[in-house]
Every structure is written in C-alpha cells, then in structure tokens.
Amino acid sequence: MTKLILASGSPRRKELLEKLQIPFQIKASNSDETISDRLSPEEAVVELATRKAMAVSRQHQDFAIIGADTIVVVDGEILGKPSDRDHAKNMLMKLSGRTHEVFTGVAIIQNGQASTFYEKTDVAFWELSEAEVERYLDSGEPFDKAGSYGIQGLGSLFVKKINGDYYSVVGLPISKLQRLLRELKLSW
C-alpha cells in the first residue's frame, strides 16, 4: 500500500485524519501562503492546499501527500490567520451578527498528479459585544486560526447556526477526504 503523509503542522488536521484509522506520517510544509487577489476563495484554498502538498512531495516522491488550507470569507473579503491582537479583534467584530463562509481546500499528490476538492460551510455568528471579544482574545485561542476563532473551542459560544461540514471548519473535511482516498485506493 502507498505510504501517506499529511503535509500539515496543524494538530487539528492530525487528529481528524486519525479518524480514518490508516497509517500516516506528518511533515509540516512551509510553502509560501501569499495568493493573488484575483483568485476566488475556492481557487485560493485549492491552490494553497496543492502548494503545501507539492512542497513535501518533492522530498517524498514515493508517498501520497495530503495538503489542506482553510480560510474565512465575509462580504467577499478573505480572512486568514490574524497577525496580531488588533487584527484578530477586527476580524471578530466583522464576523459579529452575520453569516460568513468557511472554505477548506484539500489536495492529494500522488506520482506528480494532484487530486483536489474544496468544501464550503456557512457559519452564522451571534452579535458579539466588545467585552466578549476582548475576553476571547485573552484566551489566546484565535491566533493560529483562520478568521480568528475556533468553532471547536471557546469560539463555539459565538456560533448561532452552521450549514455544511463542521469538520471542514475545523480544518479537514474528513468524510469527503475519505471518499477521495478510497477512489485513489489509499483508504478502505
């Protein structure tokens, strides 16, 4: 069976891939995450996921490599991970009281060939007070996450409604990924 590598430093992605109960290794990828603003959100996440997987694939040609990328989109604006506390506060105030989209792109590179897909989930937030946001920032949770929140953590308290795959918001659309891995004969 082809050996599998998850090209990610995200502990959430590792935990989610473990659900498939297939062996894999982890190699964090440090590919360039800047993207052209001409790309649509779906094109951007697929491009970034492919870049992450490709970067690892060059050193591990005999493996199948999985890369993923998650972004938040509100009013057509792409929100990645915050650069500092003010940036995070700004993002959270933007998300307050409205619905945003979370896009996760996934790429599997095998024998130089990329198989890709993306998933879109709508997430509606309650109206957030500034005090609530400040308290959330104090928790430290927002800083390594797209859109500056974690639906799986304290950020759950902001969520009014979700339409789509919860696991895609956390960083890996695991059921769709399993189906693609099966098609590629990489999973049961």
Ligand SMILES: Cc1cn([C@H]2C[C@H](O)[C@@H](COP(=O)(O)OP(=O)(O)OP(=O)(O)O)O2)c(=O)[nH]c1=O
């Ligand atoms: C919206 C949201 C994002 N996230 C996370 C998923 C991703 O890990 C992160 C977005 O950053 P990414 O650049 O997609 O991933 P990463 O830098 O964490 O890991 P790597 O590139 O090595 O694979 O935000 C949550 O954990 N919960 C959420 O609710």
